[in-house]
Amino acid sequence: MIDNHILAPIFVQLFTAIAQLMFWRKTLTQRFLSVGGSIISLLVAIRLFSRVQSDGILTMNAANWDAPFGIVFVADTLSVTLVLLTSLAGVAVSIFSSVSLSRQRMLYGYFPIFHFLIMGLYGAFLTGDIFNLYVYFEVIIISSFVLMTLGGRKAQLEGAVKYMAMNILASMFFLTGIGILYGITGSLNMADLALKIQSVQNKTLVGITSCFFIIGFGIKSAVFPLYYWLPSSYHTPPSAVAATFGGLLTKVGIYAMIRVLSLIFIPDDFTKTLLMVIAVLTIVTGAFGALIKSNVRRLFSYLIVCHIGFMVGGIAMFTKVALMGTVFYLIHDIMVKTNMFLIAGLIRQLRGTLDMEKLGGLYRDYPKISLLVAIVLFSLVGIPPLSGFWPKIFLFQNAFSQQQYFFAGALLFGSFITLFVIAKMWSQVFWKNPPQEELIDDRFAPMPPYKKLLMVLPIAFLGAITLYIGLNAEAIVNVTDEISNQLIDNSSYIEAVLGDKTN
Amino acid sequence: MKSAILQTATRYLLPILLLFSFFLLLRGHYYPGGGFVGGLVASIAFVLHSFANGTENTMKILRYKPLSLIPIGLAISTLSVVAPLLFGLPPMTGLWFEEPIPVIGMIGSALFFDLGVYLVVIGVVLTILFTIALEQ
Numbered sequence: 001m002i003d004n005h006i007l008a009p010i011f012v013q014l015f016t017a018i019a020q021l022m023f024w025r026k027t028l029t030q031r032f033l034s035v036g037g038s039i040i041s042l043l044v045a046i047r048l049f050s051r052v053q054s055d056g057i058l059t060m061n062a063a064n065w066d067a068p069f070g071i072v073f074v075a076d077t078l079s080v081t082l083v084l085l086t087s088l089a090g091v092a093v094s095i096f097s098s099v100s101l102s103r104q105r106m107l108y109g110y111f112p113i114f115h116f117l118i119m120g121l122y123g124a125f126l127t128g129d130i131f132n133l134y135v136y137f138e139v140i141i142i143s144s145f146v147l148m149t150l151g152g153r154k155a156q157l158e159g160a161v162k163y164m165a166m167n168i169l170a171s172m173f174f175l176t177g178i179g180i181l182y183g184i185t186g187s188l189n190m191a192d193l194a195l196k197i198q199s200v201q202n203k204t205l206v207g208i209t210s211c212f213f214i215i216g217f218g219i220k221s222a223v224f225p226l227y228y229w230l231p232s233s234y235h236t237p238p239s240a241v242a243a244t245f246g247g248l249l250t251k252v253g254i255y256a257m258i259r260v261l262s263l264i265f266i267p268d269d270f271t272k273t274l275l276m277v278i279a280v281l282t283i284v285t286g287a288f289g290a291l292i293k294s295n296v297r298r299l300f301s302y303l304i305v306c307h308i309g310f311m312v313g314g315i316a317m318f319t320k321v322a323l324m325g326t327v328f329y330l331i332h333d334i335m336v337k338t339n340m341f342l343i344a345g346l347i348r349q350l351r352g353t354l355d356m357e358k359l360g361g362l363y364r365d366y367p368k369i370s371l372l373v374a375i376v377l378f379s380l381v382g383i384p385p386l387s388g389f390w391p392k393i394f395l396f397q398n399a400f401s402q403q404q405y406f407f408a409g410a411l412l413f414g415s416f417i418t419l420f421v422i423a424k425m426w427s428q429v430f431w432k433n434p435p436q437e438e439l440i441d442d443r444f445a446p447m448p449p450y451k452k453l454l455m456v457l458p459i460a461f462l463g464a465i466t467l468y469i470g471l472n473a474e475a476i477v478n479v480t481d482e483i484s485n486q487l488i489d490n491s492s493y494i495e496a497v498l499g500d501k502t503n
Numbered sequence: 504m505k506s507a508i509l510q511t512a513t514r515y516l517l518p519i520l521l522l523f524s525f526f527l528l529l530r531g532h533y534y535p536g537g538g539f540v541g542g543l544v545a546s547i548a549f550v551l552h553s554f555a556n557g558t559e560n561t562m563k564i565l566r567y568k569p570l571s572l573i574p575i576g577l578a579i580s581t582l583s584v585v586a587p588l589l590f591g592l593p594p595m596t597g598l599w600f601e602e603p604i605p606v607i608g609m610i611g612s613a614l615f616f617d618l619g620v621y622l623v624v625i626g627v628v629l630t631i632l633f634t635i636a637l638e639q
Contacts, residue, residue: 004593011594014581021574063595064587 001496003058006048006075006126009083012041013119017112027106031098034111038087038094041118045080045087052080057486057496059128067128067497068192074128076493078327078483082125082255085331088465089247089338090118092458096342097240099454100349105150105238113150117143117244124252128497130178130264131188133256137174137220141167144249147241148233159233166229170219177212180205181264191497194263194490210265214257214274221253223312224281227305231289234304235297235354239345242297246304247338251330254311258326262487263494267318275316276407282309283410287417296354296429297344299421300337303380306414307333310395313407317398323484325394328476332387332469336380339462343373346455347429352441356425360434369456370430372463377426379466381419387470390477506555513555520548528621529607529614538617542624549625550632558636569633572626580619583612 016037023029052058058075061067075083094114101110120139127133144167148160182188184205185196200206215226222230230250234242261267267275286306293299311333314326346369348354350362363370375386382388392415399408434440444452469476486492524545531537553561562568587596599611 004588004591007594011581011585014577018574018577018581021577024570024574060593062593063597064593 001055001058002060003051003055003075004060006058006060006073008044009041009048009087010119010122010126012037012044013115013122016041017115017119020112020115021109024109025107027103030106030111034094034115035091035098037115038091038118042084042087042091045084048075049080049084052077057492059496067499068187068189071132072128072189072191072497073126074191074493074497075126076483076486076496077479078255078258078486079125081327081331081479081483082251082334083122085334086118086121086125086248088462089244089334092338092342092462093240093243095454095461096243096345096458097238099451100240100345101238102151108150110147110150113143113146114244117147121248121252125255128190129188130181130190130193130260133259134171134174134178137171137252137256140249140252141171144245147244148237150241151238153236156236159236162229163233166219166226170216172216173212173219174216177209177216180209180212184209189497190259190263191494194494195498197264206265207268207270210260210271213260213265214271217253217257217260218278219253221250221257221308221312222305223278223308224285224305227282227286227308230305231293231298231301234301235295239297239341239348243338243341243345246300246341247334250304250308251334254308254315254326254330257312257315258323258487261315261318262323263490267316272316272318275312276404279309279313279316280406280410282306282312283414284309287414290421291417294356296347296356296359296425297341299356299425300340300344303340303418303421304337306418307337309414310392310411313399313404313411314395316407317402317404319398319402320484320488321394322398322402323487324477324480325391325398327480327483328391328394331476331480332379332391332466335462335466335469336376336388339376339459339466340380342459342462343376346373346444346459349455350442350444351434352443356428358435359429360432361430361440363430364433372456372460373430374426376459376463376466377422379470381422382415385470385473387466387473389470390473509555513552517548517552520551521545524548524621528617531617532611532613538620539624541617542621543628545621546625546628546632549629553633553636558633562633565629569626569629572622573630576619576622576624576626578619579622580616583615583619586612 016033020030020033023033052075060073062071062073097110097114117140120136120143123136124133124140127136145160145164148163149157178188181193184200184202185193187193187196197206219226234245265271283306286302286309289302290299290306293302311326311329314322314329344354347359347362350366351359353359379386379388382392392411395411396408399411524541527536527544528538528541531541549561549565552564584594587598588594590598597611597613599609603609
């Protein structure tokens with residue numbers, strides 16, 4: 001069904017960014033615009049989500065050029081779910097950054113760039129054209145370079161160089177893959193590619209091309225052995241920025257992987273084995289990395305890597321149940337990981353450091369905030385009935401029915417290590433008495449009450465959503481069920497884009 | 504660097520280059536040219552002026568900061584992208600006036616998109632160059 005309004009979330013973000021550029025150096029106006037724009041785009045995303053739920057897949061032919069000649073935007077259930085989650089995370093981060101960031105960073109244009117980044121994410125989720133996907137990836141990484149280097153401390157620049165080098169390499173692989181794909185099929189529309197790739201005689205070339213895509217998306221989503229840029233760069237920018245990165249950017253890689261593998265390169269045995277090996281190694285290395293870190297944000301960065309492995313493993317099995325697990329984990333992970341970095345920002349505000357050796361006594365001083373944080377940490381670990389628990393059931397069940405015992409073992413190992421490091425972190429940061437009482441640099445207590453509220457509110461907001469995902473899992477399972485049906489049987493997507501021309 | 508020849512030449516070249524950049528902008532729809540090239544030529548005109556007369560003097564004749572051109576240009580482009588939605592068409596569809604306008608020719612929403620690009624390019628190039636020039 002054609003709906004010309006599916007790009008509305010993108011335009012809301014774009015106009016917000018432009019309005020903020022007009023109020024350059026007026027940081028107070030920018031903060032109000034940022035929160036207002038994020039809330040409006042959340043409402044628009046909710047409307048889009050409910051429309052797709054009631055009317056099925058929506059498409060839009062940009063500039064009125066029919067598919068497959070023009071650029072198509074497609075809103076299927078997976079896309080709109082991710083747009084909705086991005087909007088939720090966007091609202092939380094925008095409120096959090098308007099109270100936690102220094103004025104200096106805002107003067108150099110933090111807010112417009114943040115909204116360009118969210119716009120890029122929406123675009124990547126909604127586009128139905130593989131080259132357009134590349135363009136939105138570029139929008140995302142250029143915005144993220146700026147966000148990462150804003151402030152210009154030495155550690156930040158060092159992290160940014162690693163981040164930039166790896167991401168440019170990823171884009172290069174991705175673009176090369178697109179070039180070969182266009183060369184062998186003569187099309188860039190993903191639905192059209194799905195049909196044309198089947199009639200290509202040279203299957204080896206198709207396999208090699210799919211490797212280009214897997215490497216490109218693999219670097220972006222930080223899988224083994226291409227993950228090392230993530231832990232060495234995500235701890236350098238301010239926590240509000242790291243929250244957007246940790247929660248959303250690696251998941252775009254996973255989304256692109258799901259999309260490309262479900263439409264164009266339907267995984268054969270080789271691809272499945274390759275992805276499974278990558279997934280197991282990613283879980284193991286991420287878990288080991290998390291074990292030895294004493295800085296809270298570095299620990300969270302390694303947990304991102306570890307949990308990316310869960311999702312890649314689900315993609316590797318590529319059955320309906322496994323994809324349900326992957327998508328459910330994606331939904332859970334975006335909310336929780338964004339929240340984790342916001343919590344790291346809050347801890348820094350409370351104590352002035354993120355080194356676990358020097359932290360302590362938060363439960364004694366701030367019991368209510370600690371309780372809130374505990375809910376989020378429990379969800380991350382996957383204590384039933386919270387949100388991290390449900391997707392693992394699907395993944396375990398499928399790992400056993402497919403006899404993927406290595407993956408089942410890795411899943412178990414990853415979950416236990418997560419439990420262990422989070423328990424260690426909890427006892428070090430919240431329960432233990434601070435080692436040097438007099439060195440505590442509490443910048444939270446002198447803040448005015450409304451600022452305190454605005455700093456805790458986003459964490460509570462995302463925490464409430466996590467609770468909703470966990471306690472109302474039936475609704476989420478229904479959505480993931482629909483998504484994985486669309487992914488396994490891609491004919492509905494192709495039909496929505498190309499109409500009746502398939503025959 | 505003060506050179507009488509360059510200063511005199513710039514006095515005549517500045518309007519000519521600006522006119523040429525506008526010509527490039529307008530012919531861009533069907534022929535080589537367009538907002539990006541036009542914007543580059545226009546910013547070169549100002550860069551030449553700053554070589555001859557110093558960056559401070561160029562900023563004086565511009566009156567406004569080049570940075571302020573960026574949001575204006577972006578807004579014009581985005582509005583021309585969104586405008587077709589009001590007529591029930593997908594974004595980015597070209598809308599055209601029925602009658603050609605003397606000198607300029609047919610006017611459509613694509614021209615406004617190009618105009619936005621033109622302003623953004625001038626704004627970005629001049630902001631970068633002036634920032635580097637004033638740092639020294």
